[in-house]
Amino acid sequence: MLAQEIIRAKRDGQQLSSADITGFVRGIADGSVSEGQIAAFGMAVYFNGMSGDEAVALTTAMQHSGDVLEWRNLDGPVVDKHSTGGVGDNVSLMLAPVVAACGAFVPMISGRGLGHTGGTLDKMDAITGYQSYPDNALFDKVVRECGCAIIGPTGDLAPADKRFYAVRDVTATVESIPLITASILSKKLASGIGGLVLDVKTGSGAFMASYTDAQALARSLVQVANGAGLPTSALITDMNEVLADCAGNAVEVQNAVDFLTGRQRNPRLLQVVLNLAAHMLVRAKLADHLIEGLAKAEAVLNSGHAAEKFGSMVAGLGGASDFVENAAIYLPQAPIQLPVIAARDGYISTTDTRKIGMAVVALGGGRMRPQDAIDPAVGVTQILALGSDVKAGDVLAMVHAQDNSKADSALQMLKAAIQITDQRPQLNPVIYETITA
Template sequence: MSCHRESKLADHFIPQEVIRKKRDGMILSQAEIAYFVDAIAKETISEGQVAAFAMATYFQGMNIEERISLTCAMRDSGDVLNWQDLAFNGPVLDKHSTGGVGDLVSLVLGPIIAACGGYVPMISGRGLGHTGGTLDKLDAIPGYQTQVSNQVFRDSVKEIGLAIIGQSANLAPADKRLYATRDITATVESLDLVTASILSKKLACGLDSLVMDVKTGSGAVMKDLESSIELARSISAVANGAGVKTSCLITDMSQVLATSAGNALEIAETIAFLTGEKRAGRLAEVIYALADEMLLISGLAMSKEEAAKKRMLALDSGAAAQKFAQMVAFLGGPNDLLEQPNKYLPKAEIIKPVFMSESGYLSSMDTRAIGMAVVDLGGGRSKADDKLDYSVGLNQIAQLGQKLDSKTPLCFVHANSEEAFSRAALRIKGAIKLTEDEPKPVSTLYNLETLK
């Protein structure tokens, strides 16, 4: 099944009858779903009716056809970007992550793909709760504009092959209202609604192909592998059913992905990765796997070997770093950020190590708690309108399996007061466990095709 923008929506449906039908476990037609989503966007139905629909869907669920219809209707509730008039000589593609801590992948991956001949119109979000947001990281760069006109967005993608910006006011507006209702009615976790929410915004970007990075583990939205597999399969089926070639990777978030967590610190690590100064193992593994999948699914590479060769050439030649630098400058940031990151990125007043009082192997990490330590420092939001301190966070974070003692730091905390440092240190030490025996390695990547 594929879906197309309806030329005229049926006007004879009654909202409460659509709700009743789903409440009773019946299958909604494409026309019924399109009508209801249009009414959500136009605000011609009440908040109570939106909440009732969300709750009915939460308990009764939807089949794949309904999910496709819901996703397409939400996509079509606002602007749907079209790139055909720009006559690109390569595919339009993107990647989306379900979120985590120290997940700076998009900042490296977009430039790699652009350097390989792809066009990446990446519309990203801000952090809320324990997860960091790509836009917040870019806001740590002085002058960088994450909210730009459609023309500037199109120009950046055309000239550079890349733009990372925020969602416009009229991109999938039905999702904005439905998500706000889900947030206050305990229906955020609905697989059907999660799938449609993620994909409606991505499919509105006019993509040829999409690769999803579904996280699993203590720092992920989906804490267990079974739930992550279910979400990955739902996203893949719905996106492909909606006409966008899509594949999913499941990656581990049982520990901080990069070696840093915090906005300016993650920009610094992004620059270090792109320039070759530092490419941490697990972070590199995830970036390389996603890059190869994007190159393969879009046709920019015909084999895994060719994909690996292309992405390493993009990195090692400096082409990917150049794409990042060009994007930053085009969207208002400094022209020499890569050459002088310390000149521009804000720094915290206090940078101190955190040590464990006992020794042992780092065996487990409550990654969500680590993320909340960054929030408490001022680097994330407790409420949507919170202002951020871009200088704070953690770096040189230890990885699972690493031997720690009173002289080997668990991490360095970047704070702007001694009180904030002390609170963060307590949170972080409480979020990890040490064992005498070295733990078994944790898988970084899971192959969806081989998982049952």
């Protein structure tokens, strides 16, 4: 295999064979393909795209570039979920235990936040003692005993994707739909799951802000995943406002505990969690149809069984055994709380959700580069929903900060992000569309 000939063929718009793609990916993994050649290949794909067969070949080649997990002798199906990222999106924290409580196994390998979006792994790291990178033996033990485990990439999953993504990140080729598709799915396929449901976000807080782009990505993901032998469906969901009523790491964990125990359940968040759970249960063949899946998910949530699963997962991975009962004791809290006050009467008509996410970053709760450290305690809570009727002086949100300077900066960003007008807005659907194979 000559890497430059493969690059030339893709540059000229030719279709690559599965063997060519496999060989190129092998070269990415073993270092025989240079960073310059990776960059050139990525740019050629960015401009010329890939056919469905090429995308499947790239995905499966990256899947097999490292470890591929196997889940033997489990007494239930293995399924997972992936979100394209949002603000105040703590769905995974509730979804994994809900689906586990229904009889499936959910080995959820998650990532960290980057830019304005939060990362599931950063949220879990806010829990005192929680081991987000357990060894394979502990990961296996917790999944088998608790039904779910939310951790970071274990072992050597899809190492070709790791190197490819690092090059894409600095060569302006991240936004290519075939490359995004292969990056997401290669890791999911390598995790050994038997079914997948995707939560593809659209709106001001999503990476795919336009509906057309989100729809194209969702269709690509579903087509390629099913082509690679992984039964998959996708929901396109709204990210024109935060999903929970908060954004940050520890604050979103507390919100998840409140959700699981029934102390507080945001209606939009509840709709997303239950619908994703229903699709996962259908994929796992634990429900014959979505209505049955919804009923099962709601039952384990309301009975407290899902909260028990979350608590046992946290304890199994090093957290406190009474975490669910006493989450506030084990979660860090910022010393300064500053309210964002409404300047006038009216209705909350729009929120720039990306700006809200960037306010969390400005507080220290997110990162712009993978190596940036984050402060798990900071964030924004009590964010009012779109359409809320407010009076001058009402609290629109609450900033949690370590110092006054950062609190003031975030407050100004939030004021600019939340618009109040005289007319009540038409609210967006929570779930726009479901895409299946």
